[in-house]
Amino acid sequence: MIVAMNTAMEASVAFRDVLAGERMPRAACLFVDSSLFGAQKAAEELGLPTIALRTGSAACFNCILAYPMLHQNGYLPPEESQLDMPVKELPPLRVRDLFLSSRADHDMLSKFLAKATHAARSYSALVLNTFEALETDELEKIGDEIGIAMVLATGPLHRLSSKTEGTAGRSCNVLPHEDHTCIEWLDTQITGSVLYVSVGSLACMDSGELSEVAWGLANSGQPFLWVVRQDLVPGSDGPCLPKGFDDMVMGRGRVTPWAPQQEVLAHRAVGGFWTHNGWNSTLESVAEGCPMICRPQFADQMMNARYVDAVWGIGFELEGELERNKIGEAILKLMKGSEGEAMRKRAGELKKKVASCFESGGSSLLAINELIDHVSSL
Incomplete structure (x- = not known):
């Protein structure tokens, strides 16, 4: 479904026209789910900065960024005899912990994730649903890998909504x-x-x-x-x-x-x-x-x-x-x-x-304030 949505966005000018201000005032930036790189591509063509949201863990995003390496080093596609093999480049993961299964279409995923990784290097900022004390090393690794300064851990995001409204769907x-x-x-x-x-x-x-x-x-x-x-x-x-x-x-x-x-x-x-x-x-x-x-x-x-x-x-x-x-x-x-x-x-x-993340001076509260300041400056 996500692949189809990106293909549709890349093929249609309608979304680009919306961003360009053809149907409403021109956008100052695009805030989008990181899986929708087709939307990010349209924004890039118009010179609009993109802020991407990752709703998964920082560790998962690092795994996505490492997908070419996982193929090159023989971890993927996974072999039944190697499922317990440590992925030494991504400790503490083993082959069987990777987010892909033996039934996955690895050729399709390779192309999809290559586009997603390319888009990530153009982000104005990346917002993740995690917090610094939980994934300190993983967050630092993302910044180093994609080369952007603003990697913001603003989670847990469900803490920002009421319990009556916070349960999805x-x-x-x-x-x-x-x-x-x-x-x-x-x-x-x-x-x-x-x-x-x-x-x-x-x-x-x-x-x-x-x-x-x-x-x-x-x-x-x-x-x-x-x-x-x-x-x-x-x-x-x-x-x-x-x-x-x-x-x-x-x-x-x-x-x-x-x-x-x-x-x-x-x-x-x-x-x-x-x-x-x-x-x-x-x-x-x-x-x-x-x-x-x-x-x-x-x-x-x-x-x-x-x-x-x-x-x-x-x-x-x-x-x-x-x-x-x-x-x-x-x-x-x-x-x-x-x-x-x-x-x-x-x-x-x-x-x-x-x-403590959302207390005065807490890491997530500081990240949210940094995000607000960044959006306001665009």
Whole structure:
């Protein structure tokens, strides 16, 4: 879809005419998602500066910039026998943590990312949804790689909106309505006792995996809040939880089609998060000091999970096939074990750093003010 949008922008003069002031006052600059380099090309032709927004991590953007190197050095396309090989140029990543899969069209991606990288070197400024204390080295590397002085870490951006408005997608009716009654249920639970389970709006599982997760949660004995979307199991009329599950978890477990995630993660009763590690979910968990069980599936999720585990030390990956006993052990490791407690402590320190970002003199607040000053000067 993104490739098609860029192709359309490059082929049409309509967008260029808008920027040029043919249909409204001429723009002073273009503020655009960094994936839409077709828009940036039109702005460049008109001499308009472009400010780009990256909604993913700084580490992910560095991986995009390194794509030609990853090919040249033989990491891509990935070979099954090399998935655990360290990518020594991008520590702590392994081949299997890269944002591309063996099913990707690498020729198409090479051309797409080459254009994106070329566009990045022409940015007037780059804005990222991260914060300096989380990705210090990665942010510095971006500035060195693309050669622009203004790389601004303004995140976590969800902290700039209210919790009622901050959960993505509600206004466009793409996702289910949030079940706010689950907050009332959380109010009845012991502080730090509940595992929140959600794989986001796109990740899926088959019926066998759903059953194993259900019994893993049930057998763990741990309280949980589990988001089970209507489309979680593709090709079905809706997920069907195993017989006897409801009776076994009555009072201890809550299943809901969709939850107000930021509010859930901020709730005193929630002590852990089983997540797919999309960047928004990862950053929201970091912001609330909530350690994670990581179950990534595609795109940048593997990379995010790797940083959660190997860099920040606030979670671990649940690898291999989903199996109820292994799931139960992972839950107890996070919620009851000494390793989980150490992860929770480190997550709490990151939560403090998030809070300080938006205080007077905080890194994200300074970056936002710098962005405002830059836009005002154009």
